Amino acid sequence: MMEAALWSSCPPTHQLYHDDPYATTATATVLSVSGHFAVFDRSLFYAESGGQVADQGTINGARVVDVQKAGGRPFQLPNGEVATVESVFCHEFAEPCTLTVGESVTMEIDWERRFRNMQMHTLAHFLFHATGEYLEANGQTRSTRGCHISDSSARFDFGCSIPSEAVPVIQERVVALLASSPEAVVTALPDTHDVFVWRSGDIVIPCGGTHVNHPKEIQGTVTVRRRTKGRNGTRLYIELDRDATG
Structure with missing residues (x-):
């Protein structure tokens, strides 16, 4: 203890x-x-x-x-x-x-574990952004209740109902962002050495985690999954099959 x-x-x-x-x-x-x-x-x-x-x-x-x-x-x-x-x-x-x-x-x-975590944290940012775009386009506000990022998958709990038909739309947008986004830039916020702002293109997210420098370092097939989480809540998962291409 x-x-x-x-x-x-x-x-x-x-x-x-x-x-x-x-x-x-x-x-x-x-x-x-x-x-x-x-x-x-x-x-x-x-x-x-x-x-x-x-x-x-x-x-x-x-x-x-x-x-x-x-x-x-x-x-x-x-x-x-x-x-x-x-x-x-x-x-x-x-x-x-x-x-x-x-x-x-x-x-x-353990570098292999760290690098996989970095890949998944970067993918989590793209999932967060793509989901926000979808919700805004459909008149909803993005709010989160929690997240979890490991070397094999990442998930967000959103405080709203996201229909099953949204999943392929969000997944397609994540894949597009992954293919088109530039190298990330990370800068420290004023008055702290612990929290930074992560930027890739137009995506700007405050974050203190570890990420890959460039989306091209994430290779494999991306899959987004959905499940309901409590009343009016949705959990979205993003996974990366590193042994696949696509």
């Missing part, structure tokens, strides 16, 4: 993946250790947030199975939502942690 004593006296973790999401190794210094958990001054690992699952990998050869945020302060995004910034990253190990405070360590992420 992760206790407050582990992280409460630690400064915010510097998030190295914002400097370079394609970096696979880095060094850091141990700030705190307790049981299966450790905190470092900086981290290459993405901590679970914004719907995106955490990175996994190794630190000094020991397996990291999860990374969670603790503490932080609220930060209002341009779209009115509130994110938590300046958090401490708590790394969970598969076995009790044997690191010592002040020790320098080598971090190595």
